[in-house]
Amino acid sequence: MHKQRVIELTLLLLAIAITSATAAIAALDDQSEIGWIALPYIAGLALLWFASHLALRRRMPTANGLLLPVAALLQGLGFAFVLRIDSGATTKHLIWSIVATGAFLSVVIGVRSLKVVRRAGKLLGILGAIAVLLPPIFHTSSSYFIPSGFRIQSVYVDLQKIGIFCLIIFFADWLASYRLRNTAEHFGEVDRIEGDPSRFAPLIGGWLITSFLLIFNFDTGSAFIVCSVFLAMWWVAVGRAVDLLGYLIAVALSTLVAVTTVPEMHTRFQTWLNPGTNAEWGDSITRSSFALAGGGLTGTGPGGGSGNWVPDVVDNLIFVPLAEEL
Template sequence: MSANPNQGARPRPYRLAELGLLILAIAVSTSAYALVGLGTEDTIPANVYQYAAWLAALGLIIHIVVWWKAKYADPVLVPIAVLLNGLGLAMIYRVDLGRDEYQNSGVTQLIWMTLGVALAVGIIIFLGDHRWLRRYTFLSGFAALIFLMLPLIPGLGKTVNGARIWIGVGPMSFQPGEIAKILLAIFFAGYLVSYRDQLVLAGPKILGIRFPRLRDFGPIIIAWVASVGILVFERDLGTSLLFFGLFVAMLYVATSKVSWIILGLGFFAVGAVAATFLFSHVGQRVDGWLNALTAEEYNKTPGGSYQLVQGLFGMSNGGLTGTGLGEGRPNMVPYAESDFIYASLGEELGMAGLFVILLCYLFIFQRGIKTAQQLRDGFGTLLATGLSFTIALQVFVVVGGVTRLIPLTGLTTPFLAQGGSSLIANWMIIALLLRISDNARRPVEEFHTGVLKITEDPDDATASARATGNRNDTKRVEGAREHAAGNLATDRATSDDAPTTNLGAADLEANRSDEGPTTNLGTTGGER
C-alpha cells in the first residue's frame, strides 16, 4: 500500500460547477411552470416568483449543505434531481389545470419535495460516512421486510388498481416499498460484503457450478421469497421485478458469478410466467401489451389497453418536438400525473424533451457507477451500485411499460411522478449517492468525516505507561473497526470471518498521511 491514487492529481470539488448547473435547472423548471400557465390559461401563473424562490431556496440549501459537509460530492446529481423534480412539478401542475376540478396537486408535490430535500439535507449533515450504515445491515434488512409487509396488514394496507402496495393513515397514503428499496440496498451491500467469500468459495459443486452452503444462502433465499411474495400477495409485478433486479445486480457485483445470475433470472422468469397464468391481473397486463392496439383490448374494462394506448396516442401526438407545455391533451390518459407522466411529458415536450429526461437518468446511473468504481470500500461500492441501478431499473420498467417495450407495471417515474413516498425515497437516494461520491473523491488527507478521528491522547502519563506494553504510539484510532472491514473487503478478497477484528490499510494510510505513521494496531491479515 503506497500512495493513494487520488493523491497525485488532487481532485477538485467542482462546487461552482454544481451551482451553475443548479441555477440552470431552476431556470428551466421555473420556465416550464410559467409556460404551463401561458399554454393553458394564456397568463403566467401569478405565483411564479414565489414558486421560483421556493425552488431556488431548496436548491441552494442543499447546495450549501453539500459544500459544507460533502465538498467533493458529485456536482451533477443535485442539479439533475432538481431539474427532474422541477419538470415533474410543472407537468403535475399542468395536468391539474386540465382537470375539471383543480386539486392543487402541484403545491402538494412541492411540499413533498421540500420534505424530500429536508431529509436529504439531514442525511448529508448527520451521516458523516456511509460506512456507518454497515452497522445496521441486518436491522435494515429486517426493517425492509417490515416495510414490505405493511400493506398486507388489514385496515392499514390499501389496494389501488389491483396492487396492494399502499398504506393509508387517514388521508395520507404512502408506498412503503419505496423506502424498503433503500433499506434493502443497504442490507444487501452489508450482507454481501461480509459473506461474499463464503458464498463464492464454500459449498458443494453441482454440475460444475459451485453453490453456496445453505446457511450462507439463507438470506438470499429470503430475498427471493420476498420478491415472489410481493408478486403474489401485493400483486405488483413492477416492485417485485425491481427488488429482484436490485438483488441480482448487487449479488453479481459482489461475487462475479454469472451462473447464479442466469439461475436467478431464470427463477424470476419462471415466476413471472407462472404469475401470468395464475393471476388474472398479470395476464391482463400481458394481453393488453401484446394486443394493445386492437379494439377488443382497448375497450376492455377492467384491464385492457386503454391507458397504455392513450399514452401512446399522446406521445405520437407530441412527435419530435411536442405540442408545447399546456397545448396538448395529457388529461386524456388516466394517471397522467403519476404512472403516465412520461407520456404526458412526451406529448408536450416531444421526443426531444424525453431524450433530455432519459439522459438525466442515464447521468445519475453513470455517475453512481463511476462513484462505485472509485470507492475504496466494498460496502460503499455495492451500495452505490445498488442505489444507482435501482433508479436505472425503475426507469426502465416504467418507461419501458409506457412505451410498450415491456408489459405495463405500476412503478413511479423517479422524481417526475406525483407521489410523496417515491419523491422522498429518491431524494434520500441522491443524498446517499452524494455522501458516497464525496467519500470516493475526497483526498485522503481531508478525511475528517468522523469515522477516523485522530485525537491527542488526553493523558500523556497513561500513554507512556501503555507504551511500555503492546503499543508504542501516542495516538489512538477511534471508530476504525467498521471502516476497516469495508476496506479490507475491497482490497483483498480474503476469507474474513470476523471482520471487526481487523483494520484496513487505507485507514492506516489515512492516519499516516495526516500524522505520520504511528500506528501498529493488530494484524492486518498479511496486507503487506
C-alpha cells in the same frame, strides 16, 4: 471549494434554468393556466436545492457532484408538468419537497460517519422485508385488497413503499462491499470475485423481492422499481454482465410464472395486449397509446401534449406526458 462541488453548483444552476424554461414554454400554450404564481414555487425548489448543496459542501465536500443535480432536474421537470396538468397539486408537491429535503439534511448533517449507516443497514433490511412481506401473508379479503398502509388525516402512509425504500438502502450497503472489493481487485490486493459464490447472494435477494411483489402482491410498478434500482446499483458495484444476464433471465421467468398462474397478473397482461376487453383500465391504456404516438420520436415540446386527456395522468400514468412532450 472542491471540484465536485463546483460541478454540482454549475449543474444545479442548469437544472434551475431548464425547470424555469420548461414551465415558461408550457405557459405559452393558449389553454394553459400557468401564470406568475409559478415563480414562488420554482424559487422555493431552488432554495431547497441550494440548501442541500451547502450541506454537502460543508459535510461531504468530496461526494459525487452529479447525483444532486440529476435529482433536482427530475424533481423540477416533474413540478413543471404537475403545474400544467394539475396546478392545484403544486402546493402539495412543494410541501413534500420540503419534507424530503429536511430528511436529506438530517442525514447529511446528523450522520457523523458512514459506519453508522452501515450498522443500520441490516436493521433496515429486516424492517423492509417485514413491511413488504407481511401484508400479502396476512391479507384475508376476498376482494384482494392488501392493507399495506394506514391513513393520518389526508395523508396515506404506504408501509410497503417505505419497506421497499429500506430494502434499497440495505442492498446499497450490501453492494458497497463489492464496490470496495472491485477496487482492491484492480490494484491486485485480493483474488478476483469470479470464484466466490457469495457474489450471487445480492442477486438472489433482489430476484426474490421482485418475484414476491409480482406473484403475491400483483404490484408491477414496485417490482419494476426494485428491479431497475437493483440493476443500476449492481452494475455500479460489480459490473459483471454475465451475472446481470442471469438475473434478468430469472426475473423474466418469474414474470412469466406470474402472468400464467396469477389471475390478476393475467388480466393486466391481457388488458395491455387488448385494452378494449377491460372497461376499467382499457380507456386509460388506449388514450395513453394515442398520446405517446402523437409525441413521436422527438416529442411535442412542453405544453404541446395532451396529458390532461389521459385519466389518472398525475398518478400511475405520469410517464405519459413526459414521454409525449419530451
